[in-house]
Structures are given as C-alpha cells and as structure tokens.
Amino acid sequence: xxxxxxxxxxxxxxxxxxxxxxxxxxxxxxxxxxxxxxxxxxxxxxxxxxxxxxxxxxxxxxxxxxxxxxxxxxxxxxxxxxxxxxxxxxxxxxxxxxxxxxxxxxxxxxxxxxxxxxxxxxxxxxxxxxxxxxxxxxxxxxxxxxxxxxxxxxxxxxxxxxxxxxxxxxxxxxxxxxxxxxxxxxxxxxxxxxxxxxxxxxxxxxxxxxxxxxxxxxxxxxxxxxxxxxxxxxxxxxxxxxxxxxxxxxxxxxxxxxxxxxxxxxxxxxxxxxxxxxxxxxxxxxxxxxxxxxxxxxxxxxxxxxxxxxxxxxxxxxxxxxxxxxxxxxxxxxxxxx
Amino acid sequence: xxxxxxxxxxxxxxxxxxxxxxxxxxxxxxxxxxxxxxxxxxxxxxxxxxxxxxxxxxxxxxxxxxxxxxxxxxxxxxxxxxxxxxxxxxxxxxxxxxxxxxxxxxxxxxxxxxxxxxxxxxxxxxxxxxxxxxxxxxxxxxxxxxxxxxxxxxxxxxxxxxxxxxxxxxxxxxxxxxxxxxxxxxxxxxxxxxxxxxxxxxxxxxxxxxxxxxxxxxxxxxxxxxxxxxxxxxxxxxxxxxxxxxx
Numbered sequence: 001x002x003x004x005x006x007x008x009x010x011x012x013x014x015x016x017x018x019x020x021x022x023x024x025x026x027x028x029x030x031x032x033x034x035x036x037x038x039x040x041x042x043x044x045x046x047x048x049x050x051x052x053x054x055x056x057x058x059x060x061x062x063x064x065x066x067x068x069x070x071x072x073x074x075x076x077x078x079x080x081x082x083x084x085x086x087x088x089x090x091x092x093x094x095x096x097x098x099x100x101x102x103x104x105x106x107x108x109x110x111x112x113x114x115x116x117x118x119x120x121x122x123x124x125x126x127x128x129x130x131x132x133x134x135x136x137x138x139x140x141x142x143x144x145x146x147x148x149x150x151x152x153x154x155x156x157x158x159x160x161x162x163x164x165x166x167x168x169x170x171x172x173x174x175x176x177x178x179x180x181x182x183x184x185x186x187x188x189x190x191x192x193x194x195x196x197x198x199x200x201x202x203x204x205x206x207x208x209x210x211x212x213x214x215x216x217x218x219x220x221x222x223x224x225x226x227x228x229x230x231x232x233x234x235x236x237x238x239x240x241x242x243x244x245x246x247x248x249x250x251x252x253x254x255x256x257x258x259x260x261x262x263x264x265x266x267x268x269x270x271x272x273x274x275x276x277x278x279x280x281x282x283x284x285x286x287x288x289x290x291x292x293x294x295x296x297x298x299x300x301x302x303x304x305x306x307x308x309x310x311x312x313x314x315x316x317x318x319x320x321x322x323x324x325x326x327x328x329x330x331x332x333x334x335x336x337x338x
Numbered sequence: 339x340x341x342x343x344x345x346x347x348x349x350x351x352x353x354x355x356x357x358x359x360x361x362x363x364x365x366x367x368x369x370x371x372x373x374x375x376x377x378x379x380x381x382x383x384x385x386x387x388x389x390x391x392x393x394x395x396x397x398x399x400x401x402x403x404x405x406x407x408x409x410x411x412x413x414x415x416x417x418x419x420x421x422x423x424x425x426x427x428x429x430x431x432x433x434x435x436x437x438x439x440x441x442x443x444x445x446x447x448x449x450x451x452x453x454x455x456x457x458x459x460x461x462x463x464x465x466x467x468x469x470x471x472x473x474x475x476x477x478x479x480x481x482x483x484x485x486x487x488x489x490x491x492x493x494x495x496x497x498x499x500x501x502x503x504x505x506x507x508x509x510x511x512x513x514x515x516x517x518x519x520x521x522x523x524x525x526x527x528x529x530x531x532x533x534x535x536x537x538x539x540x541x542x543x544x545x546x547x548x549x550x551x552x553x554x555x556x557x558x559x560x561x562x563x564x565x566x567x568x569x570x571x572x573x574x575x576x577x578x579x580x581x582x583x584x585x
Contacts, residue, residue, distance in 0.1 A: 199444045200452035202433075206441045209430045216390065217445030217501050218416040227449060 027182050036174040040246060043178035045285045046185045047242045052265040052277035053188055054235035059263075060272030061196055062228050063208035064121075068129035069262050071136045072104040072233040074254030076240025078140065078147060079103035081249045084156040091164030092157075093171065097241045104237030105230050112229040116222040121211075133259050140251045152250035159245055171245040184242050185278065188235055192274050195231070204228060264307045270317030279318055342401075343368040343505060343535050344389070349398035351381075351388060358384050360559040362398070366505075371528070372537045373546045375570075376556035377579055382539045383425065385556070386507050390422050391415040402505065417446045421503030425510045425539075427490035429497065431483030435474050438482050438493060439465040442500040465500060471530055472496040488519045492526070499530055506536040512545050524548040547571075 027046075031039045051073050058064045080100035087095060111132070114120075120128055140147045147153055159171040161180070171177055195201055203224060206214045211221050240253070252258065261284075269280020284303065292299040314321055342365035349362040358381040366372050374382055387393040389400060391412040400408050407415050416422075430438050443461040444452060469475045472492040477485065482493060491511060498506055511527060512520040524545050527538070540546050546553060546567060553570045555562040563569075563576050570576055 194455060195453075198453055198455045199440075199447070200449070202437055202441045203444065203452055205433055205437070206430050209432050210428065212412075213424075213428050213430070214441075214445075215412045216416055216422050217442050217497070218413050218447075219445055220413050220449065223449055224452075 024186070027185075031175050031178060039174045039178045041289065043174075043181040044243070044246045045282045046178075046181040046278070047239050047246060048262075048265065048285055049278035049281040050181075050184055050188050050242065051236055051239035052262050052269065052281040053185075053192060053274060054232045054239065055262050056266050056271060056274060056277040057192055057195070057232040057235070058229055059266060060274075061201065061208065062204050062225055064225060064229065065126045065263075066129050066229075066259075067126045067263070068131075068133035068136070068259055069233075069236060070254050070256075070258035071129075071133055072108060072236035073240040073243070073258065073262075074136065074140070074251075075104040075107055076100040076237030077244050077247075077249045077253055078153060078240075079237070080159075080241045080244045081153040081156050082146060084159060085153075088157055090160075090168065093159040093161060094164075096159065100241035100244075101234050101237045104240070105234035108230045108233030109226070112226045112233075116225045116229070119222075130256070130259075133254065133256050136254050137251055137256075140254055147251075148249075150251060152248055154249070177242075177245040181242050181246070184238060188238070189274060189278070192235075195228075196274070200224070200227075264303060266317075267307060268310050268317055270319030270321075273317070273319040276317050276319035283318070341368070342366060343370075343403060344537070345399070345401040345404075346389075347399045347401075349388065349400065350396045351384065351393070352396055357559050359388075359395075359398075362560050364554065364561060366535060366537060368535055369533070370535055371531065371549060371551040373549060373551050373553045373567075374537060374539050374556060375541070375543075375546060375553060376562070380556040381559065382556060383509055386422060386509055386537075386539070389415075389507060390420060416501070416503075419502075419504040420507065421498040421501045421505070422507045423494050423498050423509060423511060425513055427487065427494050429482040429485075429490050429493050431481065433482060434479050435469070435482055435485070435493060436465065436478045439468060439496055439500045442497040443502075445501050461500075468496045468499050468530075471499075471526065487514050488516070491515065491523070495523075495526065495530065504534060506531055506534055508536060508538040510539055510541060512540065512542055517544075520545050521548060 027042075030042060034042070051069075054072075055066060055069045058066055077100065080096045083096035083099045084092060115125060115128060141149050143149075160168040161171050161176060162169040169176055171180070196204070203214065203219055206217070207219065207221055207224060215221050243253070262281075265280035265284050266277050267280070268284055269278065270276030284306075288299065288303070291302065295302065310317060316324065344364070344366040346362060346364040349359050349364075350357070351359045362385075374385070376382055384393065388395050389402075389407075391407065391410055391414070395408055398408075399406060402415075402418060402420060405418070407418065410418075430441065433441065440461065443458070443465060466475075469478055472495060474485075474489060474493060474496065477489070482490065485493060491513070495508075495511065498508075508527065512523050515523060520542060527536070528549065538549070538551075550567060552564065553567055554564045555570060555576050557579050562579070563573055565573075
C-alpha cells in the first residue's frame with residue numbers, strides 16, 4: 001500500500017466554533033462594559049475554571065478521582081506568596097509565579113509516585129487524597145511563621161508584571177489580573193485539548209477503561225497516570241498563582257470544602273468535556289454570588305442538592321446534556337427519530 | 339533446542355496446595371503455529387498468565403528469544419514482543435474501532451513519544467490494512483461496544499496485530515462463535531499470523547484440525563503429548579482424557 005488513507009480529524013462543528021469565538025470576544029470586551037467589581041468577580045471565576053479544568057484532566061480523562069485537589073491550588077498560591085515575601089527585588093513576581101507552578105508539580109510527582117506505583121486506585125485513592133487534604137491544611141496552620149497560620153498569608157510585596165525596572169504594572173490592577181486569568185484560561189484549555197487529542201490522550205482513555213488491557217499492549221500504566229497527574233496539578237498550581245492577585249491566601253484554599261467544590265463544578269459542567277469545567281465553575285460560582293446573600297445558610301444546602309440532582313439525573317453534566325439534545329435534534333432533522 | 343523462540347523449562351506453579359504445573363517443559367520454535375489443548379483445569383490460561391507476567395512462577399525458567407522474562411512486569415513483556423488475545427473479547431468499548439487499533443499501535447512507545455497529535459502515516463496505513471483483514475472497515479468510526487460478539491473477537495485480533503508482537507498468544511479465539519465464524523476465524527488467523535509465532539489455546543477440535551498445526555496436549559501439570567493433529571487424534575491416551583466421548 002503506497003499511501004495511507006487516513007481520515008482527517010472531524011472538523012469542529014460550526015456552532016461550536018461560533019460559540020467559542022463569541023465567548024472569547026465577550027471575555028475580551030467584558031472590562032469595557034462592566035464595573036471593576038464585576039471584572040474582578042469574573043476573573044476569579046475564570047481562575048476557578050482553570051482549577052476545575054485541571055481536575056477534569058485527571059478525573060474525566062484518566063478516571064482518577066482526586067478528593068484533595070485543593071492541595072495543589074493552595075500550594076500554588078502559598079508558594080507564590082512565600083516566594084514574593086522571600087525575594088524582595090524587581091522581577092521576583094515571575095520567579096514566584098514559576099515556583100507556584102513547579103512546587104505543586106513536584107508535590108504531585110512525589111505523592112503520585114507513591115500512590116500510582118503503590119497501585120493505590122479507585123476509592124482508596126480518593127480516601128488517601130482526602131486524608132492528605134486534612135494533613136496539608138494542618139501543615140499550613142502549624143507552620144505559622146512561614147504561612148501566616150490561621151490568619152492567612154499577607155504582607156508580601158505586591159506582585160508586578162511588565163519589564164522589571166523599566167515598565168512595571170501592578171498585578172492587583174483589576175484589568176491586569178482579569179486578563180491574566182483570561183490568557184491563562186485560553187492557554188490551559190488549548191493545552192488540555194491538545195493533550196487529550198494526542199496519542200497520549202488516547203492511551204489515557206484506554207487506561208481509564210481497562211488498565212490491565214492497556215498494560216498488555218505495553219503501556220506503563222503507573223507512569224502515564226503519574227505524568228497526567230503531575231501536569232494537572234501544575235495547572236492547579238497555576239490557577240492558585242492567578243488567584244493571588246484576586247483573592248486572599250488563607251488555609252481555606254487548601255481545605256476540604258475547596259476540594260469538594262471543585263468536584264461539584266466539574267460534575268455540574270460535565271466531566272470529561274474540558275469546557276464543561278469552565279461552564280460548571282462559572283455557573284455554580286455565579287449562582288453562589290447571586291443567592292448566597294439571600295440564602296446565607298441555605299446556600300450550601302442548595303449546592304449540595306444541585307450536585308445530587310446532577311449526579312442522579314444528568315451524569316454528563318450541562319455539556320453532556322447539550323450534546324445529547326443536539327444529537328437528538330440533528331437526528332430528528334434527518335428524520336431518523338420522531 | 340536453543341533456537342526456540344519461547345523456551346519454558348521446569349516450570350512450577352502452585353495455587354495453595356494445588357500444583358498446576360510440575361516441571362513443565364515447552365518449546366515453541368520461531369514461525370511456528372502451535373495449538374494447546376487439554377481438559378478443563380489443565381492450566382492452559384494459567385500458562386498464558388505466566389508467560390505474560392500476570393502471574394509469577396514458583397520456580398523454573400521462561401525464556402523469550404533467549405531472555406529470561408520470569409520476573410518482568412506485564413507491560414515490559416508486551417514491549418519485548420509478546421501479544422495476547424483474551425478469551426472473553428477484551429476491547430476498549432468506549433473507544434471507536436479505529437482508536438482501538440491506533441491505541442494498540444502506540445503501546446510500545448516510550449511516554450515522551452506519545453505527545454503528538456500528528457497521525458503516524460505508517461501506523462495508519464497498517465491500521466487500514468488490518469481493518470480490512472478483520473472486515474471492520476465499515477465500522478471504523480463506531481464504538482467498539484456496539485460490535486457483535488464475533489466482531490469484537492476479530493477486533494481484538496486486529497488489536498493484537500497492530501501491537502505488532504513477534505509471539506502471539508491467542509486464548510480461545512473462537513469462543514462463542516458460530517460454526518461458520520469459527521472456520522472463517524481459523525482462516526483469518528492463518529492468514530494474518532502467517533509470519534509470526536503463535537500459540538493458540540482452543541477447545542474446538544474442528545478448529546484445531548483446520549489450523550493443521552503442531553498440537554501440545556496439557557494434562558496433570560505437564561505436557562502429555564506433542565505432535566501433529568493426526569498423531570494426537572490417534573493417541574489412545576489423549577482420546578481417553580480429552581477427546582473423551584468422541585473416541
């Protein structure tokens with residue numbers, strides 16, 4: 001056979017591309033039409049979206065449930081804050097941001113090594129990561145002089161971007177922190193898409209479905225899991241870094257609540273869909289801002305109820321539902337279903 | 339016999355107090371097609387589990403191309419060139435037929451060589467050919483889970499081919515197939531694994547006869563008899579333990 005008749009990758013549906021472009025345009029123009037408060041809010045939601053995306057990479061695509069994903073979000077934010085404090089010179093922000101990505105990645109590498117090569121999987125992986133969340137939380141509180149303990153970390157020099165010494169711009173600026181969140185979101189989404197479409201992503205799918213079979217094909221299952229786990233946790237760390245100019249570094253970032261929230265965002269948006277992570281994070285957080293004033297105590301109950309409903313009736317989340325309906329509408333148009 | 343591709347010597351394996359193999363010796367030469375038959379519990383599937391690294395032997399040697407593979411993990415043995423087809427079709431049901439083949443094709447790669455979205459033209463060409471051999475060209479974009487039982491068996495044969503092993507282990511490739519499917523499968527196996535070494539576990543005597551290969555009879559922890567199909571079929575002791583009522 002002379003030439004390979006490879007089928008081209010299916011083109012993304014026009015509607016999808018239109019929606020994507022419209023969403024991007026909206027994000028770019030948002031600061032022009034909204035108040036600083038709203039811009040800050042959307043920036044924060046986008047950062048949470050990156051955080052949710054990083055969980056979707058491991059949960060949705062390799063089937064590993066991480067109940068302690070906030071460890072890596074918090075580790076990114078804390079590493080950034082501590083480095084900012086320790087390095088009081090121009091341009092330190094870049095080093096601190098890099099540290100905020102590398103430290104969680106290193107943490108994930110060590111933790112993942114023991115968990116994956118120790119064949120800890122399924123429910124046990126969840127239990128261990130949940131326990132580690134508690135441990136990480138305690139470590140933050142006990143090491144008060146480094147982390148600020150219960151009070152959170154503050155007093156570090158404000159992070160600045162731009163060219164050190166020549167043209168510096170505060171990262172606290174509403175538009176700056178917002179646009180870094182937008183750039184981070186688009187970049188992480190593009191990276192994730194590429195990753196899941198690569199040969200690596202296909203191998204990941206095989207491992208998610210049947211680890212043993214994948215090993216019989218030659219795949220080093222623990223190694224592949226470790227790689228995706230480390231990439232995802234580095235991404236979670238990046239979201240922590242981007243959170244620093246928007247939010248407050250406190251032990252809550254590492255807590256069980258944060259770990260549980262991100263699971264809810266991904267489940268609501270649609271596990272294994274990438275974009276669903278953003279949709280889930282944006283929707284749940286938006287509703288939270290909208291409703292938590294009115295229902296201070298009831299709010300968490302509502303979120304819990306919402307989560308249960310999604311898990312029971314909507315396993316594909318919002319994106320799954322949309323795709324399902326689309327498919328049906330298309331088939332209906334072709335006259336294949338009544 | 340050192341030119342054997344697979345050389346098993348004095349293999350012992352016990353489950354609890356039950357000896358599955360006691361001093362099993364088995365050699366399979368390069369390019370050979372070998373059938374293994376034997377009554378239930380003779381350890382046929384266990385033998386595959388030992389060769390592929392799923393189970394560890396208690397003692398003895400398993401050499402593949404002159405290399406001791408007894409203590410290697412499953413995926414490293416696969417990378418050395420031993421492919422396995424399971425008895426119950428074991429395909430990735432949530433993936434398309436095409437992706438099942440492609441994922442098998444990249445199984446031997448080191449992790450850093452997986453980070454590419456470019457379709458490997460050579461691999462894709464092989465996948466197209468295999469798709470044709472196993473007659474699934476029309477189903478390439480369907481989920482493997484939507485295939486019939488027989489088609490899944492064939493897809494798994496395709497997966498093994500794309501994985502490109504030098505030694506193929508087939509565990510009852512015709513399990514659950516109709517008579518005509520069984521005959522077609524025998525032809526397929528002879529066609530696609532012609533230039534490879536293959537060991538086939540099979541219960542279906544007509545299938546074994548059709549393959550016309552050397553046959554090893556396992557019984558009571560060791561090799562009971564080895565020879566051509568006609569020799570085996572003529573052996574009174576084999577007929578007694580295995581062919582049983584057909585004798």
